[in-house]
Amino acid sequence: MAALTKIEIRDVEHVYQSDFATVAALASVSLTVGDGEFVALLGPSGCGKSSLLRIVAELLRPTAGSVQIFPSSSLGQPGNGRPKTALVFQEYALFPWRTVLDNVAFPLEMRGMPRHEGLTRAGTVLERVGLQPFARAYPHQLSGGMRQRVGIARALAAEPEVLLMDEPFGALDAQTRTVLQEELLRVWESERKTVLYVTHSIDEAVYLADRIVLLSARPGRIKAEYLVDLPRPRHMEMRGWNSYTKLSLDIWNALRDEVETAMVSEKP
Amino acid sequence: MSYRVLSREVTIPLTTSFVMLAVWEILVHTGMLRAAFFPAPTNIAHTLFSLALSGELWLHIATTLGRLIASFLMAVIPGTALGLSMGWWLGWRMAADPLVRLLFPIPSIAFFPVVIFYLGLSEWGLLLTAAITPFLLIAVQAAAAVEAIERTLLEAGRNYGASGRRLFTRVILPAALPYLFIGYRLALGVGFIVTVAVEMIAAKHGLGGFLWHSWQILRIEEMYVGLVLIGLLGIVVTYGLEALADRLMPWQVDLLRSKGQR
Numbered sequence: 001m002a003a004l005t006k007i008e009i010r011d012v013e014h015v016y017q018s019d020f021a022t023v024a025a026l027a028s029v030s031l032t033v034g035d036g037e038f039v040a041l042l043g044p045s046g047c048g049k050s051s052l053l054r055i056v057a058e059l060l061r062p063t064a065g066s067v068q069i070f071p072s073s074s075l076g077q078p079g080n081g082r083p084k085t086a087l088v089f090q091e092y093a094l095f096p097w098r099t100v101l102d103n104v105a106f107p108l109e110m111r112g113m114p115r116h117e118g119l120t121r122a123g124t125v126l127e128r129v130g131l132q133p134f135a136r137a138y139p140h141q142l143s144g145g146m147r148q149r150v151g152i153a154r155a156l157a158a159e160p161e162v163l164l165m166d167e168p169f170g171a172l173d174a175q176t177r178t179v180l181q182e183e184l185l186r187v188w189e190s191e192r193k194t195v196l197y198v199t200h201s202i203d204e205a206v207y208l209a210d211r212i213v214l215l216s217a218r219p220g221r222i223k224a225e226y227l228v229d230l231p232r233p234r235h236m237e238m239r240g241w242n243s244y245t246k247l248s249l250d251i252w253n254a255l256r257d258e259v260e261t262a263m264v265s266e267k268p
Numbered sequence: 269m270s271y272r273v274l275s276r277e278v279t280i281p282l283t284t285s286f287v288m289l290a291v292w293e294i295l296v297h298t299g300m301l302r303a304a305f306f307p308a309p310t311n312i313a314h315t316l317f318s319l320a321l322s323g324e325l326w327l328h329i330a331t332t333l334g335r336l337i338a339s340f341l342m343a344v345i346p347g348t349a350l351g352l353s354m355g356w357w358l359g360w361r362m363a364a365d366p367l368v369r370l371l372f373p374i375p376s377i378a379f380f381p382v383v384i385f386y387l388g389l390s391e392w393g394l395l396l397t398a399a400i401t402p403f404l405l406i407a408v409q410a411a412a413a414v415e416a417i418e419r420t421l422l423e424a425g426r427n428y429g430a431s432g433r434r435l436f437t438r439v440i441l442p443a444a445l446p447y448l449f450i451g452y453r454l455a456l457g458v459g460f461i462v463t464v465a466v467e468m469i470a471a472k473h474g475l476g477g478f479l480w481h482s483w484q485i486l487r488i489e490e491m492y493v494g495l496v497l498i499g500l501l502g503i504v505v506t507y508g509l510e511a512l513a514d515r516l517m518p519w520q521v522d523l524l525r526s527k528g529q530r
Contacts (some may be wrong), residue, residue: 057427058427059423061501083427087423087427089420091418093418093421093423094424095424095425095441095443096443097442097519098519099515102419107428110438138519156430160430248516
């Protein structure tokens with residue numbers, strides 16, 4: 001689909017030393033993500049999908065291989081300080097000592113934007129996700145769903161080349177999760193930012209993504225890829241469509257073996 | 269918090285204090301407590317006011333408060349620096365750990381002979397003695413504070429562009445601050461005990477010295493005045509630290525206060 005390559009992951013391996021053993025988390029993963037593509041990484045727990053995301057975010061150094069992110073020419077001039085990635089965490093990872101507004105302004109502050117300008121921009125982002133009334137609140141005063149809205153707003157305010165999401169709705173109850181999935185779809189469908197989205201929910205992957213990459217049990221390698229050819233904008237009713245159900249079942253059949261393998265393999 | 273709860277927070281402790289003092293007073297006046305050992309609260313209060321009017325008391329209070337603050341600062345600054353380093357760099361931790369572990373269990377007052385052996389019976393000797401255990405306590409707590417920082421907060425800080433010094437000032441320090449203050453509160457308590465103890469041994473001025481002197485010349489009312497003032501000063505400095513914590517950490521109001529409401 002997308003003509004331009006945004007992320008190129010080449011032969012990435014990750015091996016780390018736990019207290020008891022050397023653990024191979026990722027074994028030679030290669031993946032190309034197009035500009036504006038929404039790719040979901042799906043796999044059993046412990047398959048290294050979060051590690052892969054952290055390698056793309058440059059929080060982890062791969063044992064071998066490389067990751068390249070190509071800056072866009074249309075969205076901004078080179079050297080304007082836009083970060084390559086912005087990560088949305090399952091545990092929100094908001095700074096408890098900062099108000100909602102200051103949390104969202106954090107990435108702008110870090111790239112040296114004058115405080116006033118940063119706060120104005122952060123305010124604009126808050127408005128877009130409907131958080132303006134909570135700008136002065138502290139994270140602990142908000143519910144989980146609201147906190148993750150702030151987490152997403154912070155990532156959007158950073159204006160990254162690539163948005164990375166690590167099971168962002170995994171800690172939320174089912175209803176809140178559905179609402180936030182809808183919101184994410186609306187925001188994404190209007191911006192078409194490149195997204196790499198880690199999840200263990202097949203339903204979530206099918207509902208949100210253009211393409212689903214299935215990782216095997218540890219050491220994680222790419223087992224299969226699925227194109228989701230549901231039209232955009234996506235909506236709830238599609239969950240009842242035959243193609244939706246069929247794809248979900250196909251993926252589950254491929255995933256089941258990996259889940260079994262992951263369950264019996266030793267914990268690192 | 270409702271008005272009702274707030275008023276109960278005031279009325280219950282006031283009532284119990286008043287009742288205890290009244291019972292004491294009555295026991296003394298009926299002769300069930302000997303006034304020579306347990307002077308009546310009204311007598312103690314009377315002595316307190318006359319000493320306050322003479323001006324002598326204020327010197328003692330100011331001296332003890334000054335010593336407490338000075339020794340506390342001598343503990344806080346290097347203690348925090350060492351502790352944060354120990355928490356962040358494994359090398360620092362391994363290097364400092366044996367020394368900290370060895371010195372930590374020694375009661376601070378036990379350092380006094382050693383300290384005055386080097387520094388003489390000087391003001392510096394007093395301050396240093398009162399600073400040693402608080403320093404170790406703060407260092408241990410600060411190291412634990414850094415280790416307790418959630419990994420994802422550091423990841424968020426890094427991913428959103430903080431590194432080096434800015435990672436320290438914008439992420440590590442504020443994330444550690446609540447735990448640091450828990451250490452500061454404990455250290456202040458220990459520092460207060462040692463300050464008064466050292467004053468009793470070696471100082472003419474200060475509340476500890478005043479208390480000891482009153483006992484030696486058997487001015488029992490004055491002895492009690494010393495106790496009361498030491499208690500009040502403890503309350504005041506604790507409250508001061510709590511107020512500072514609230515001011516520095518508006519996201520953590522009442523961190524150092526337990527409310528017992530559950």
